[in-house]
Amino acid sequence: MSASGLPKTAAVLGPDGLQALIAALAARGMEVIGPVERDGAIVLDRIAGIADLPAGRTDRQEAGSYRLADRDDGALFGYAVGPQSWKRFLHRPVETLFRVRRIGQELAFEPPRETPPRTAFLGVRACELAAIAIQDRVLLGGAYVNTEYAARRAQTFLVAVNCGDPAATCFCTSHDTGPRAHSGYDVALTELLVDGRHEFLAEPGSDSGAALLAYLPTRPATAADWAAAAAVAARAAANMHRRMPSEGLKETLQAHPEHPRWEDVGQRCLACANCTMVCPTCFCTTIEDHSELDGLGAERVRRWDSCFAGDFSYVHGGAVRTQTRSRYRQWMTHKLAHWWDQYGTSGCVGCGRCIAWCPVGIDIAAEAAAFVESSKREEDAHGIA
Amino acid sequence: MARPRLAVIKFASCDGCQLSLLDCEDELLAVAGAVEIANFPEASRAVHPGPYDVTLVEGSITTEHDAARIRAVRDETAVLITIGACATSGGIQALRNFADVGEMVRAVYARPDFISTLATSTPISAHVKVDYELRGCPIDKGQLLELVSALLAGRRPVLPSHSVCVECKLASRVCVMVAHGTPCLGPVTHAGCGALCPGYHRGCYGCFGPAETTNTATLAAQWQALGASRRDIHRAFRTFNAASEPFCREADAHG
Structure with a gap:
């Protein structure tokens, strides 16, 4: 039984079935967002059908490098995560909170924002479901709810795709956030390319997901289909070689605010903020007020901000974190250590974006490993078990 | 409330940045309505004497004469804003800082003895206090409008310094x-x-x-x-x- 109480009545559909799925979502008034190839990367944008998907394409990702390549099996989802995460559709880069006009002595606030359109995300990876769950916790779970995020999230239908071909930068297995989706989706697909057949095992994860599948041209899943899907996940897990250390990581980071490694990474870091922008869980924002020349109109917007920016820690008299090493320390210790204290989870889901999209290839997993290693050496030197 | 008096003053530069103001097109009438353009030779021959509330300064300092002139400009304005790479860092003409200016002058001008210039091109901030700076070659029109709007409203301008x-x-x-x-x-x-x-x-x-x-x-x-x-x-x-x-x-x- 799934979390929603639904039996796991998985179905199998072919490319025409996937096309029908996209059409059915659109027919239900949803804007469908999915992976498309643009500017040398797989990005997320509106799709009208399976012809928009990057068929037969894959990615080669390393620290500081991302390249597209062909694959010979015609897979529609044969790549890992791209530069963008779904964050940009739920927790938008720039959000107008309100507009106001002065009319005589009165201030006229624009009516409350419209209900966001119903949106379907197609191709959400397991690590990204985990990231969305984390943002739900951060932006909806406390006393102060991000109302814009809440409105969009309520209108979102999630079609997950289990990973079969992780990038070299991936490490979801370290966080138990993938490669297979376990919850948080409406429908989860596994792309099956077996014996010349091209099919998708579709598992419902919600009532609306089950209702959607019932509407599509499918056939019942067989034991062979389940075995093929399990093999996809097993292959993906086996091909993931990057590791984020977990044992003692939180304690080590929190115990060593003056560790020489901070200066070491501070020397390599550009403080350009790319890692925080591509991270699917980084949620920090700033508020900007704009006014019009005539003094009659104004607006307040919320924009993604980054702990790598000097302005971010600016308080009366100057910035608190003037050195890059303290900015990197803030980011990494928050993500991997303080996040546990604050939200009961790590802030990292192992998607590897911060590694691939760092222009100089700084690897958070390698940095974490270096801290744990040096801490072990320190303990050994002091004869502590 | 009287409209703030605006001056646009040029030093060593190509005029591209101050043209960004004229380039505002859709917003130009709103700018002209919000401020009194008192001294902007690129836009009008009607030049009114200072003091000014706001002065946009374009260009770098490359002569003794300009070094004296910028101090007079500073004395005449409440808010001084430098606009563009020349004014904020010395501009492309600061390449002279890494070469022999005398040699350049002899190579370029038929009568080098007519040329009186400094060995360096320096930003305005090397000579006088600057209140705000807009970067770029040329500046961004949107940033210029943002800064002018902010000054008019008495709020902090949104000019992030990140990458x-x-x-x-x-x-x-x-x-x-x-x-x-x-x-x-x-x-x-x-x-x-x-x-x-x-x-x-x-x-x-x-x-x-x-x-x-x-x-x-x-x-x-x-x-x-x-x-x-x-x-x-x-x-x-x-x-x-x-x-x-x-x-x-x-x-x-x-x-």
Whole structure:
């Protein structure tokens, strides 16, 4: 039984079935967002059908490098995560909170924002479901709810795709956030390319997901289909070689605010903020007020901000974190250590974006490993078990 | 309330930045309605004497005469805003700082004895106190309107000092350095242009000058890994903001 109480009545559909799925979502008034190839990367944008998907394409990702390549099996989802995460559709880069006009002595606030359109995300990876769950916790779970995020999230239908071909930068297995989706989706697909057949095992994860599948041209899943899907996940897990250390990581980071490694990474870091922008869980924002020349109109917007920016820690008299090493320390210790204290989870889901999209290839997993290693050496030197 | 009196004063520069004001087109009437344009020779022959509430200063200081003139401009204005790479860092003409000016003058002018110039091109801030600066070669029209609007409303202008990378990511652009291997100065360059060049699949060439925090040495090493030569790196840092300290230092390291 799934979390929603639904039996796991998985179905199998072919490319025409996937096309029908996209059409059915659109027919239900949803804007469908999915992976498309643009500017040398797989990005997320509106799709009208399976012809928009990057068929037969894959990615080669390393620290500081991302390249597209062909694959010979015609897979529609044969790549890992791209530069963008779904964050940009739920927790938008720039959000107008309100507009106001002065009319005589009165201030006229624009009516409350419209209900966001119903949106379907197609191709959400397991690590990204985990990231969305984390943002739900951060932006909806406390006393102060991000109302814009809440409105969009309520209108979102999630079609997950289990990973079969992780990038070299991936490490979801370290966080138990993938490669297979376990919850948080409406429908989860596994792309099956077996014996010349091209099919998708579709598992419902919600009532609306089950209702959607019932509407599509499918056939019942067989034991062979389940075995093929399990093999996809097993292959993906086996091909993931990057590791984020977990044992003692939180304690080590929190115990060593003056560790020489901070200066070491501070020397390599550009403080350009790319890692925080591509991270699917980084949620920090700033508020900007704009006014019009005539003094009659104004607006307040919320924009993604980054702990790598000097302005971010600016308080009366100057910035608190003037050195890059303290900015990197803030980011990494928050993500991997303080996040546990604050939200009961790590802030990292192992998607590897911060590694691939760092222009100089700084690897958070390698940095974490270096801290744990040096801490072990320190303990050994002091004869502590 | 009386409209603030605005002056636009030019030093060594190409006029491109002050033309950004005339380039406002849709907003130009609103600007003219919000401020009294008291001294803007590029726009009107009617030049009214100071003092002014706000002065936009374009260009760098390259002569003794201009060094004296900027002090007079400062004395006559309440708020002084430098606009563009020339005014904020010395501009492309600061390449003279790394060469023998006398030799250049003799090479260029038929009568070098007519030329009276300083050995260096320096930013306005090297001579007088500057209240706000707008970067870029040329400046961004949107930033100019933002600053003028903020001054009129008495609020803090929104002029972030972070890198161009943030603007690329806000605009959903794919990183040209990571995805294409194109050397880009975005990670060390001050925001404000809206990541214009990467939007056209070009590397940022740093016309807004250094960001608030820069690590040019690490970026230069990555450029080398992508195939850039020492000369490429030297020349990349020696353009419109050549005299800004971080760019000057990095160019020297690859000289």
